[in-house]
Amino acid sequence: ETGVTQTPRHLVMGMTNKKSLKCEQHLGHNAMYWYKQSAKKPLELMFVYNFKEQTENNSVPSRFSPECPNSSHLFLHLHTLQPEDSALYLCASSQVGQGKGYTFGSGTRLTVV
């Protein structure tokens, strides 16, 4: 496989559920990102991992918990979400400091009911 792969593509969860989003990159990049895309809003940067270390947490509520076990994998653990958390969650990877090199996955469409 090549590029950035996100699973699942679609997820519907209740407010009391716990679920995880997975992202995997096969590009040899050393930085990975979670972005949130809500309707009529900019793509919002949530978390940044450089060399497996979290370097940025953009004031994201604690009901979102990222995990980066190695430079190729990134998870977003979800628990007790709210309906307003429904959005498209996009994962991206790059070489550190090279904005031009961002490669995005196709995203997970999350619906919280």
Next chain:
Amino acid sequence: DQQVKQNSPSLSVQEGRISILNCDYTNSMFDYFLWYKKYPAEGPTFLISISSIKDKNEDGRFTVFLNKSAKHLSLHIVPSQPGDSAVYFCAGVGGSQGNLIFGKGTKLSVKP
């Protein structure tokens, strides 16, 4: 406070004509700017970039112009094709981490 602003949520253009997508920014520290294109059910894909020290970059049908004094950039697509119909995101890159800061996007519709 939005650092990157795309004030037009949508744009409709006839095939063969020029499409002009606009973007304004407030952060003077951006090192360069990028345009990403996004189709439904897909992630954004890189389209074209421009360094903050340049005022124009051209790649085939796509040209990006940067006006630093006005803190404004624009993407020109000519001639526009129906396959160009997508959401276009403007983004700035800067800071020690070099993270991308996106605008809200503009949905372009090119009609045959």
